[in-house]
Amino acid sequence: MKGLVLLLLPLLFILKDVSAQWNVWMPRDISTMTNSCVVIPCSFTYPSGIRPYKAAIHGIWYFGQPYPQLFPPVVFKSRTDIVHESYKGRTRLLGDLTHKNCTLLINNVGAELSGKYYFRADLGGANIYTFPDFAQLEVLDQPNINVPDEIISDQSLDLTCYVPDSCPDMTPEIHWMYTDYLPDPLFTPYSVEDSAVQSITLTFTPRPMHNGQLLGCRVHYPNTTFVYERIISLDVKYAPRTVWVNVSQEVMEGSSVVLHCDVDSNPGPTITWFFGNKELTSVIASNASLFLENLTPEDQGIYTCVGDNGYGSMNTSMFLAVNYPPREPWINESISAVEGSSLSLQCISKGNPMPTLTWLKNGELVGTITAQEEGSTLELHEIQPQADGVYKCIAENEHGRASSSLNVTVEFAPVLLDDSKCTIIREGVQCICIASGNPEPAIEFYLPDLNITINGSNNRYNFFTHSDHYMSTGIIKLRDKGERGNNGDTAVHVHCSISNTYGSETIRLELQQEKKYIMAVIVGTIGGVAVIAFIIAAVRYVGQNNKKENGNPGQDVGSKVENPEMFYSSVKKDKQSLRKKVGDDSDYQSVGPIGGMERQELNYAALEFLHGRHREGGFRRPDGDGSDYTEIKTK
Known part of the structure; x- marks a missing residue:
């Protein structure tokens, strides 16, 4: 009966009108632990005009229904000990009915006693009244834990464990369990003397690692074997803290690849894949895969996985390299240049890895350049006739090769070759003049003694010219033997003139004996x-x-x-052309004399x-x- 009076004080019904009619006060909801006891505070009033004898005041508690005609189970009856079988030896009236106190004690409460409890006042005669108000009893087998609707990571959290303290003879002791791994937990007991509830509050700051962690509240009644526990699992909401994707990788053109993304967050995120700034796919899940098929070089780039669950977002990127053999190089068109000028030969080729660019001239290595930004430049300064030829750019990487060619034509002033001379033949004197140049030079002969220029045949002079690939040959036959010199040799004065767009030259041909x-x-x-x-x-x-x-x-x-x-006859060997031609079946060949020009010999x-x-x-x-x-x- 400890503190019973104080317990009832805050529960007293305050009458607003002394002439109030039948009224009752009892807690609408009350709870207790199974196997313990419970006190249901109760007070009532009746009309002031009724003057009952103390001995005539009786009270009855019903379970489930307030109306006797429905035969509800009798919990307690002040006139007799006849009660429902479930309540035999369990109930006792603590209040004094003569003082309008109807407080009821129930011992050894089991779960089957949970329900509604009604009080009926009998003041004698016709003054009998069953109050429609009731107390709802809840019999618990574990304590209550007050958990917020939302637990957010890195925000302070209060968890309160409540246990009924509605049994005067049994005081509960409350402890939190599984708190060893919490960061700096704080325990705050809370109790109001003579109240019907005891509690203890656990305060800490949860982290993502605490999501799913178990916590427990344990209730023990001293001097008894009654122990009650409740276990909860923390549902800690946190923004994505890790986003895992494939490491950067290399794949071949035309192949397929699968990119994976796993996101750690609570609740589960929306996973979105991006290629650059372009959204590719989006799905609500903790992981998502991106399938890429028949890859092309355009698919190379940065792929980003973004996880967002409303509490925050996080992303991780990877680089996908698409390897492919070099594409056919782009080079200049064939070029004609003047001797002494400069040229820049461009070569551009795409490939992954970046291709190595090699320049060949007539099959001979000129230079090897690792392309920067897919291109290279071969500089030719103050070019000479030897620069004339076929230039090939070869692009190579570990996956293949490709090449393109161009012709460089060098135009230059005519040059008289050493085989130019005059010789004595049966008909007289034959003079030959051989010159190289581009354009092919024109040839004419001049006889200073006769002041005659010969550029065609006539009755007196046989004149013949032939041009072939930068080489011009002129031949004349003089039927007159010329004048005899001081030493007895035949003297012939013949000048050969050669000319093209870029210059001309005249030289006297010597008579060879x-x-x-x-x-x-x-x-x-x-x-x-x-x-x-x-x-x-x-x-x-x-x-x-x-x-x-x-x-x-x-x-x-x-x-x-x-x-x-x-x-x-002027014999020109096939291999002595000015330009050395390179076959298409081979990129690398040996190269002859400079510019492909060899001196012709008269046999x-x-x-x-x-x-x-x-x-x-x-x-x-x-x-x-x-x-x-x-x-x-x-x-």
Whole structure:
């Protein structure tokens, strides 16, 4: 009965009117722990005009229904001990009905006793009244924990554990469990003396790591074996704290890849994939995958996964590299340039990894450059004719190669070659003038002694020109032998003029006396007899060849020997062109002389008949020694 009076004081019903009618006060909701007891405070009033005898005042408590005609279970009855079987030996009236106090005590409360409790006042005679108000009893098997609707990470949290203290003979003790891993927990007991509730508040600041952590409240009644516990799991709301995606990776063009994203947050986030600033997909889940198929170089870039759950957002990015072989390089169009000028040859190629760019000229390595921003430049300064040729740019990386070519044509002033000269032939004197230049130079001959310019054939002079790939050849035959010099040699004054757009040049052609040189070698080496035998065989050979070439079977060998025709040709070997051509089947070839230009050589032999008889039609040496000779063309 400890503190019963004080317990009832705050529960007293205050009458607003002393002439009030039937009224009752009892707590609408009351709770207790199973196996303990509960006190239901109660007070009532009746009309002031009723004057009952103390002995005539009785009270009845019903369970579930207030009306006796419905036969509700009787909890307590002041006149007899006849009560419902469930309440035998469990109930006792603590209040004094004569003082309008109807407080009820229920011991050894079980869960089956939970429900509504009604009081009926019997003042004798017809003064009987059942109050419609009731007390709702809740029998608990565990304490209550007051949990906020929302627990947010990094914000202070108060959790309060409540336990009924409605049994005067049993005082509960409350403890929090599983708090060892909480950051600086604070425990604050709260109780009001003679109140019906005891509590203790746990205060701490939760972190994302505490989401899902178990906490418990334990209630124990001293000197009893009654122990009650309640366990809760913390639902800590927190913004995404980790966003995991694939590490940056490399894939081949045309392949497929799957990008994964996992987000740690509570509640679960909305996961959105971005490529640059472009949104690709969005889904509400803790993880999401992005499927990319048939990749192209345009798919290379930064992919970002963003997780957002309303409490915050977080993102993580990765770089996807799409590897592919070099594309066909872009280079300049074929170029013509003037000797001495400068050129810049551009080569641009895309590839991943960045391709290495290699320059070849006519198959020969010129330079290797690792492309910067997909391009390179080959600088040619003060170019010379040797720069003429085919330039190829090769782009290579570990996945393949590609190439493109261009022609560089160098235009330059004409240059007279050393093979230009005059020689004595049977008909007179033959002069040859060979020049290179671009454009191919024009050739003409000038005879200063006669003040004649020869650029075409006539009855007196045979003139012939031929041009082929930067090379021009001019030939004239002079039927007059010229003047005899002081030393007895034939003197010929012939000038050769060469010209094109970029310049001209005139040079005097020297008369070459090859016949004396050749005869000296023959005489000194073979001897007189061998010389004669060799000469006869050579003459016959020439005669037979002339017969075949002239297509004149009627002419006998002897006539051919006596009148051998002389031939001259300018022989140009195929490999001696100014530009060296490179085959498409190979990028790397050896390169010949600079610019591909080789000096042409005139192939001939001069035979001189020493001390022979002069035959009509023969050509006598200018020095009058009576020697006959011929020139034999060799192939």
